[in-house]
Amino acid sequence: MPKAIIDVADVKVSFGAVKALDGVSLAIMPGECVGLVGHNGAGKSTIVSVINGGLSPHQGTILGEGELIARFGINAARARGVRCVFQELSLCPNLTVLENTRILHRHLGGLGWRKRAKQVIERSLDTMFPGHGIASDRIVGDLSIAERQMVEIAMAFSDGGIPPRLIILDEPTSSLDASLAEQMLAHVLRFVASGGSVILISHILHEIITTASRIVVMKDGRIVAERPAEAWTENGLVEAMGSVVKGEAHRRAIRDLAEAPVVVEQIGHGIPFRAKRGEIVGLAGLAGHGQTDMLMKLHASSGADWLPRRDPAVTFVAGDRRLNGVFELWSILKNFSVASLGDLASRGVVNADAEVQRAGEWKQRIEIRTPNMANRMLSLSGGNQQKVLFARALATRAPVVLMDDPMRGVDVGTKQEVYEIIRQEAAHGRTFVWYSTEMEEVCLCDRVYVFREGAIVAELAGDAVTEENILASSFTGVAA
Amino acid sequence: MRMVDRISRAPWIWSWFAAFLVWFATIMVTGGASTLGLSQAALTFAAFSIIVGIGQMFVITLGPGNIDLSVPATMTLAGTVALKLMDVDNAMILPGLITAILIGIAVGITNYALIKALRIPPIIATLSMSFIVQSAAIWTNRGLRIKPPSFLADFTTSTTLGVPNVSLVALVISVIAWFLLEKTIYGRWISAIGQSTPAARMAGIPVDGIRFITYVFCAVLASLAGYLLACFSGGAALNMGTEYLLMSIAVVVLGGTAVAGGDSNVPGIWGASLFMFLVVSMLNTYGLGAGFRLIMTGLIIISVIMLAGGRQPGAR
Numbered sequence: 001m002p003k004a005i006i007d008v009a010d011v012k013v014s015f016g017a018v019k020a021l022d023g024v025s026l027a028i029m030p031g032e033c034v035g036l037v038g039h040n041g042a043g044k045s046t047i048v049s050v051i052n053g054g055l056s057p058h059q060g061t062i063l064g065e066g067e068l069i070a071r072f073g074i075n076a077a078r079a080r081g082v083r084c085v086f087q088e089l090s091l092c093p094n095l096t097v098l099e100n101t102r103i104l105h106r107h108l109g110g111l112g113w114r115k116r117a118k119q120v121i122e123r124s125l126d127t128m129f130p131g132h133g134i135a136s137d138r139i140v141g142d143l144s145i146a147e148r149q150m151v152e153i154a155m156a157f158s159d160g161g162i163p164p165r166l167i168i169l170d171e172p173t174s175s176l177d178a179s180l181a182e183q184m185l186a187h188v189l190r191f192v193a194s195g196g197s198v199i200l201i202s203h204i205l206h207e208i209i210t211t212a213s214r215i216v217v218m219k220d221g222r223i224v225a226e227r228p229a230e231a232w233t234e235n236g237l238v239e240a241m242g243s244v245v246k247g248e249a250h251r252r253a254i255r256d257l258a259e260a261p262v263v264v265e266q267i268g269h270g271i272p273f274r275a276k277r278g279e280i281v282g283l284a285g286l287a288g289h290g291q292t293d294m295l296m297k298l299h300a301s302s303g304a305d306w307l308p309r310r311d312p313a314v315t316f317v318a319g320d321r322r323l324n325g326v327f328e329l330w331s332i333l334k335n336f337s338v339a340s341l342g343d344l345a346s347r348g349v350v351n352a353d354a355e356v357q358r359a360g361e362w363k364q365r366i367e368i369r370t371p372n373m374a375n376r377m378l379s380l381s382g383g384n385q386q387k388v389l390f391a392r393a394l395a396t397r398a399p400v401v402l403m404d405d406p407m408r409g410v411d412v413g414t415k416q417e418v419y420e421i422i423r424q425e426a427a428h429g430r431t432f433v434w435y436s437t438e439m440e441e442v443c444l445c446d447r448v449y450v451f452r453e454g455a456i457v458a459e460l461a462g463d464a465v466t467e468e469n470i471l472a473s474s475f476t477g478v479a480a
Numbered sequence: 481m482r483m484v485d486r487i488s489r490a491p492w493i494w495s496w497f498a499a500f501l502v503w504f505a506t507i508m509v510t511g512g513a514s515t516l517g518l519s520q521a522a523l524t525f526a527a528f529s530i531i532v533g534i535g536q537m538f539v540i541t542l543g544p545g546n547i548d549l550s551v552p553a554t555m556t557l558a559g560t561v562a563l564k565l566m567d568v569d570n571a572m573i574l575p576g577l578i579t580a581i582l583i584g585i586a587v588g589i590t591n592y593a594l595i596k597a598l599r600i601p602p603i604i605a606t607l608s609m610s611f612i613v614q615s616a617a618i619w620t621n622r623g624l625r626i627k628p629p630s631f632l633a634d635f636t637t638s639t640t641l642g643v644p645n646v647s648l649v650a651l652v653i654s655v656i657a658w659f660l661l662e663k664t665i666y667g668r669w670i671s672a673i674g675q676s677t678p679a680a681r682m683a684g685i686p687v688d689g690i691r692f693i694t695y696v697f698c699a700v701l702a703s704l705a706g707y708l709l710a711c712f713s714g715g716a717a718l719n720m721g722t723e724y725l726l727m728s729i730a731v732v733v734l735g736g737t738a739v740a741g742g743d744s745n746v747p748g749i750w751g752a753s754l755f756m757f758l759v760v761s762m763l764n765t766y767g768l769g770a771g772f773r774l775i776m777t778g779l780i781i782i783s784v785i786m787l788a789g790g791r792q793p794g795a796r
Contacts, residue, residue: 299682306689308665316682324678329742330671338672339683341665348664392683 002030003066005166005197006051006082011060013046013221020046021057022221028166033188033198035212035229037205039241039286039439039471042218044201048168051199052084053077081165083156085172090152093141097121097151100140105160117160124158125150128187129180149175153184157191166197173207185211203286203475205234217241238475242439242467263431264314264400266298270455273298275400275431280422282445282465283435285474290454291435295402298433302400308342315339315398317389319405319435325389326377333359333373336388340396362391366421383414390418400431407441419444439467450474491736491743495751498734498784502758509765518761520644524712526753527650528705532724533731533749534657535701538694539602540732541661543674543741546691548698549606550587551728552721553613555706558583559716560621562707563628570629577707584703587613588696595695596688614718621718628711636712646708653701658746670694674741731756734784755784 004027013021021043028034028051038044049055050062053074062072064080091100098117102108108116118136125132129150140148149172156167169188173181188198188211202208208215208229215232217225217240225240260276267273273294275281283291295316302313318325327335337344337355344354359373366387370380377385386406393401407415419441422432436442448465450458450473458473460466503522507515532551539548558580566576587609594605627633636646661667669690672680681687705724710716733739734755735748759780763773 304684304686304689305681306686306692308686308689309684312684315684318679318682324676324682327672327675327679327742329675329738334668338668338680338685341668345665348666350663350665350668396684398684 004029005064005080006077007063007066008047008050008057009061009063011047011050011057011062013050013055013057019221021050023060024218024221024223026051026216026223028197028199030165030197031192031195032213033192033200033211035208035215036199036201036218037203037208037215037237037241038218042241043221044218045170046221047218048084048170048199048201051077051166052082052168079162081162082168083164083166084168084170085153085156086170091140091148091155094139096139097134097136097143100151101136101155101158101160104155105158105162107161120158120160121151121155124154128154128157129183145175146177146180150180150184157187164196166199167191168199168201170201171203172200173202173204181207205237205475209234209237234475235472238468238471242471264298264302264433266294266301268297268455270457271449271459273449273456275433277399277431278426278429279447280426280432280434280445282442282448283433283451284442284448284470285451285457287437289451289474291451292404293454294451295404295433295435298400298402310342312339312396312398314400314402315393315396317393317401317403317406319403319408321382321385321389326385328378330377331374332368332370332377332380332388335377336362336373336392336395339392343397358395362395366391366417387414387418390421394421394425394430399429400433401425403432403434403436405435405437407436407438439470442470443467490747492745492748492751494784494787495734495736495748495755497751498780498787499751499755499758502755502762502780506758506762506765509762516642518758520639520642521761522754522757523647524644525757526750527644527646528709528712529724529727529731529753529756530647530650530749531653531701531705531708532728533735533753534653534746535698536728537732537735537737537744537746537749538657538670539698540729540737540739541670541674541741541744542691542694543677546602546674546741547606547729548591548695548702549603549725550591550610550613550699551702552723552725553610553617554584554587554699554702555709555721555724556716556718557587557613557617557620558703558706559710559720560617560718563626563710563716564620566629566632568627568629570631573629573632576629580703580707581700584700585696587703588699589692591699592692592695596692618718621716625715625717627715632711633714636708646712649708653704654746654750661744661746666690666693671742671744674738674743727756730781734781 007027009025011021011024012019024043024047026047036044036047046055050057053072053076056072062069069076092103095103098114098121101117101121102113105117105120108120121136125134132150134143134147134151140151143151153169153172157164172184176184185207188200192198192213200208200212209232212229215227215229215237216223217237219241260278262274263277264275265273283294285291299314299316327338333355336359340358341350344351344358356373362368363370363373368380368387368391369384377388380388390406407418426432434441434445442448443465445465447459447461448470449456450460450470452474460469460473503518506518532555536548536551539546561583562576562580565579566572591606591609594600594609595602598605638645640648661671669680669685672683672685673687673690677687706721709720713720731749731752734752736745737743737748759777760773763776768776
């Protein structure tokens with residue numbers, strides 16, 4: 001029985017209150033390709049970071065070749081031949097291909113390293129992507145995104161002193177076309193056949209099924225299923241990624257909105273986006289597939305950059321509070337009132353009494369937990385800051401509320417309170433456009449648009465808004 | 481005690497404290513004989529830095545990277561053109577004032593056009609603008625030194641109830657600026673933009689419009705200061721604005737306005753402007769050489785900033 005290259009046992013990692021990994025054990029044997037699948041935030045990237053030494057687990061052990069490694073880090077991992085290709089390309093764009101090779105392979109140093117680096121990278125590129133046409137003295141920044149991805153992958157598989165033994169590929173084919181992806185996957189199979197190991201992460205399920213020898217499904221920081229690849233089907237994977245327990249408790253009643261007028265519209269490539277009066281429209285799909293861009297477009301198309309508007313058409317609730325939500329120097333009161341100052345002022349002069357009164361009403365209504373609204377915004381907990389941002393948006397007269405994953409890092413109790421407010425406001429005729437990375441929230445919406453690669457690929461309404469349907473559309477890209 | 485506590489936390493208190501100390505140290509040397517004269521001179525000369533400094537403060541409040549370096553050139557151009565137009569004629573005072581303000585508006589518009597349309601950073605845009613404006617001033621001036629109309633010359637150099645008239649003008653402008661910042665939507669908005677421009681945009685604030693108005697406002701205040709300064713000093717000179725470049729920034733920083741933006745402070749501008757004048761006169765009174773005087777000025781400014789920098793930002 002050969003020993004596992006890396007064997008992590010009962011690893012736990014938490015970021016604040018969020019458990020990113022909740023007791024994960026995974027052993028990678030020589031000569032196997034492990035496929036790793038799961039929805040956003042399932043913990044795939046975290047387990048990868050633990051294996052490549054970038055992140056120390058808060059609990060659990062890491063064994064290499066059957067021995068306990070006490071001080072596991074990036075250097076220890078690299079010395080064991082662990083390599084990683086990340087989703088976000090990690091080459092230095094201002095250097096040439098071979099200079100980047102030199103950075104990865106420390107043993108190439110000394111006089112004449114350019115020649116050695118050139119040999120190493122070209123050999124690897126030639127085997128993986130025959131006829132690639134990438135000269136190794138080109139600046140990485142001048143290469144196309146696909147070429148860069150090819151260089152990055154070839155570099156991970158190249159041998160410059162320490163032979164690669166375990167290669168982690170995180171969405172390696174995302175910027176490669178079909179034939180290049182095939183070449184790469186064929187190389188993965190050859191590499192595995194010669195005794196190397198690969199961890200393959202991809203949202204393209206048939207790639208995983210055809211390439212991997214074993215598939216591990218993650219959900220909420222745990223491994224929920226693990227079977228040989230032959231035992232899986234695409235549907236089986238999608239089902240396994242979905243939740244086992246259904247949160248039916250707070251499902252909204254289906255409302256008839258067929259007669260309601262359309263209040264916002266955005267037509268791009270893919271299915272056009274429309275939202276009706278009083279509707280809660282969800283934007284779903286994998287993170288970073290164009291949902292935030294859609295919200296920004298909706299905001300920009302009805303926003304005003306030069307002249308103040310008396311009747312704002314849309315208002316926005318930020319998810320990234322620090323970046324585009326909170327004004328840190330200000331009190332809670334000023335943070336609350338900033339979007340509705342027009343209603344609280346006459347001839348440009350703010351009516352302080354009206355401001356305090358309005359803030360008092362909202363403090364009661366959504367229970368902002370502070371003794372005094374004049375306290376600094378940053379004295380509040382994250383959840384309460386988020387409530388203030390909700391109050392800021394809801395206190396305006398704007399008929400459309402855009403929400404950019406606003407529940408990030410908010411505790412469960414606050415979430416339930418806010419869901420209730422959203423339902424009430426929608427019943428009174430407000431329209432909500434809600435991007436969320438959490439399934440549970442998307443399932444609260446009347447209608448859901450599923451995004452893939454910057455476009456809407458599916459529209460689900462009423463009873464069709466289910467976790468299975470959303471997962472199916474976001475992975476396969478076929479309209480359900 | 482709560483009162484003392486609150487005042488000691490106010491960011492402007494340090495510049496006032498420093499100004500008072502220096503004032504006291506200077507009159508002590510002269511045995512109190514120069515008290516009135518020194519105070520009046522301080523108020524007069526500080527008035528110009530206050531007017532320019534307030535404009536600069538509004539721009540700096542807009543957040544990191546926002547600064548107007550065209551201030552000195554704007555002062556010079558407004559001063560020279562206005563004096564040439566008025567041509568020692570008391571009847572032309574109002575047209576002269578209006579011309580000065582129009583020059584300010586034009587410079588402000590061009591500044592923001594460069595920043596926005598050509599996407600040049602404000603520091604470069606306003607610096608290049610200052611070269612253009614300064615050349616325009618040289619071209620209109622042609623070495624002439626025209627005296628101001630007699631009424632204006634008298635007004636800017638005399639006092640009302642012992643208070644210099646120019647400092648009264650500065651007081652009126654300061655009250656308006658304070659009102660704008662603390663009580664109006666405009667003031668809230670520039671503070672919001674200074675704290676976080678993306679957040680301000682998402683909160684529905686017309687970011688470009690507000691920044692534009694602010695750059696114009698700064699240039700108008702600079703041209704007004706140039707107009708008054710030219711009348712006060714008996715004629716416009718091509719180098720009359722030079723010292724106000726650094727002065728306008730120094731009084732903003734010393735006055736406790738956050739350099740990172742979002743937090744501005746009108747009283748602090750007064751303390752800092754008085755202080756800047758008084759330090760120089762104190763060192764003059766002590767009879768120190770020019771080089772040593774500059775070193776001392778630098779050291780004193782650094783110590784005031786260090787003192788003021790130790791403050792805890794309180795609830796606002």
